[in-house]
Amino acid sequence: MTSIATKTVLRLAHVSKTYGEGESSVEAVHDVSMDLDAGKFIFLMGPSGSGKTTLLMLMGCLLRPTTGSVHIFDEAVSSLAESSLPRVRRSRIGYIFQGFNLFPALTALENVEATLNLKGCRGAEGRAEARNLLERVGLAKRMHHLPEDLSGGEKQRVAVARALAGNPPIILADEPTGMLDSKTGRLISEILRDLAHEEGRLVFMVSHDSRITALADQIFNIEDGCLQDGSRQ
Numbered sequence: 001m002t003s004i005a006t007k008t009v010l011r012l013a014h015v016s017k018t019y020g021e022g023e024s025s026v027e028a029v030h031d032v033s034m035d036l037d038a039g040k041f042i043f044l045m046g047p048s049g050s051g052k053t054t055l056l057m058l059m060g061c062l063l064r065p066t067t068g069s070v071h072i073f074d075e076a077v078s079s080l081a082e083s084s085l086p087r088v089r090r091s092r093i094g095y096i097f098q099g100f101n102l103f104p105a106l107t108a109l110e111n112v113e114a115t116l117n118l119k120g121c122r123g124a125e126g127r128a129e130a131r132n133l134l135e136r137v138g139l140a141k142r143m144h145h146l147p148e149d150l151s152g153g154e155k156q157r158v159a160v161a162r163a164l165a166g167n168p169p170i171i172l173a174d175e176p177t178g179m180l181d182s183k184t185g186r187l188i189s190e191i192l193r194d195l196a197h198e199e200g201r202l203v204f205m206v207s208h209d210s211r212i213t214a215l216a217d218q219i220f221n222i223e224d225g226c227l228q229d230g231s232r233q
């Protein structure tokens with residue numbers, strides 16, 4: 001097996017994913033290979049149903065490939081036992097889901113704290129770190145509000161803060177600007193870009209939003225599950 005260069009934090013080799021079996025099966029991702037480096041802000045663009053969320057879930061160890069392999073740092077995560085995957089997700093991946101996906105009954109602070117608790121940071125330490133993460137995304141003054149009392153941009157900041165719990169080297173974001181107006185979408189994108197450029201994380205983001213593509217270091221296009229040749233490196 002070839003070893004991964006130190007800068008490459010996520011590698012997909014000939015990854016395909018088929019949902020279901022027989023005549024009703026859908027091949028959502030077809031033969032995708034990518035080497036993604038630390039410190040980069042990378043976009044994945046493509047029409048609805050083209051396989052973006054599926055690809056992100058394969059990267060985040062939320063789905064297993066049908067064929068091919070996923071490596072995170074030098075670990076072949078697609079070959080790991082199911083029981084090992086929570087450890088990989090906890091330590092390596094921060095995931096921002098399509099939609100805000102916050103717990104509606106918990107305040108902003110409690111939403112972030114709950115994720116920290118799951119990652120093993122509990123009690124006073126968890127609370128202090130949750131405050132710290134919300135301050136970093138500019139939400140210090142709104143941390144005791146419930147999601148329903150926050151604007152779309154504020155909710156997405158909570159989702160970003162939550163993805164930063166446990167200090168993961170890889171942030172995967174599924175259309176984090178999709179439900180935001182263009183100014184707020186740009187602000188969120190700038191926060192994500194800074195997490196890549198200033199903190200050396202790999203930030204990989206699904207976007208439909210052509211207004212913010214200038215911020216990306218690299219853009220991949222996907223159609224019908226296949227990466228397109230026009231992808232900008």
Ligand SMILES: Nc1ncnc2c1ncn2[C@@H]1O[C@H](COP(=O)(O)OP(=O)(O)OP(=O)(O)O)[C@@H](O)[C@H]1O
Pocket residue numbers: 019020026027028046047048049050051052053054055098
């Ligand atoms: N759990 C599932 N079972 C069966 N088919 C699925 C499942 N999830 C997704 N699909 C199908 O796989 C294809 C890719 O879906 P996916 O959600 O990855 O697309 P997407 O690019 O994220 O779309 P959108 O932009 O609408 O979010 C679609 O044809 C979809 O219907």
Ligand SMILES: [Mg+2]
Pocket residue numbers: 052053054098174
């Ligand atoms: Mg999707």
